[in-house]
Amino acid sequence: MEKYKNIRITIEGIKFQSKKESKRFLILKEMESKGLIEGLQLQVRYELQPTFKLDNETIRGITYIADFVYTENGKLVVEDCKGFRTDIYKLKKKMFMYKYGIKIRET
Numbered sequence: 293m294e295k296y297k298n299i300r301i302t303i304e305g306i307k308f309q310s311k312k313e314s315k316r317f318l319i320l321k322e323m324e325s326k327g328l329i330e331g332l333q334l335q336v337r338y339e340l341q342p343t344f345k346l347d348n349e350t351i352r353g354i355t356y357i358a359d360f361v362y363t364e365n366g367k368l369v370v371e372d373c374k375g376f377r378t379d380i381y382k383l384k385k386k387m388f389m390y391k392y393g394i395k396i397r398e399t
Contacts (some may be wrong), residue, residue, distance in 0.1 A: 306334065313359055313373040316399055320360055320365060329369075330363045336361040336370075340387040356384045358396070371397040 296309035308314040323329045336358045344354040360371040370388075374381065377398075385396055 293338065295348060300355045310373065310375060310391060312375055314383075316360070316371075316373050318350045320362065322361070332360065334360060338370075338392065340384060354384070354387070356388045357373055370394050371399060373399050 301308045301314040341354040358370045
């Protein structure tokens with residue numbers, strides 16, 4: 293059992309953080325096979341703030357990892373499966389929207 297009571301699932305050799313995320317993957321794969329979406333990618337990393345140095349100390353960068361990224365009707369969709377929205381997720385979501393000008397679709 294994980295911290296937020298999610299259960300990790302493996303489908304087609306791919307490890308998912310929760311049952312919800314694995315079910316969404318199957319739905320998106322079906323949509324892609326029907327031509328409703330294209331270019332389905334999993335766990336796409338976006339840089340929100342690069343690593344930098346300050347007073348001889350290296351400060352680690354900040355990244356956001358989207359659960360799914362695909363194109364739907366010619367528009368890029370960045371999607372995240374959330375059962376619980378942590379404060380860190382909420383902050384990264386705002387940073388992502390500011391930097392990339394894309395709203396995250398939450399399922």
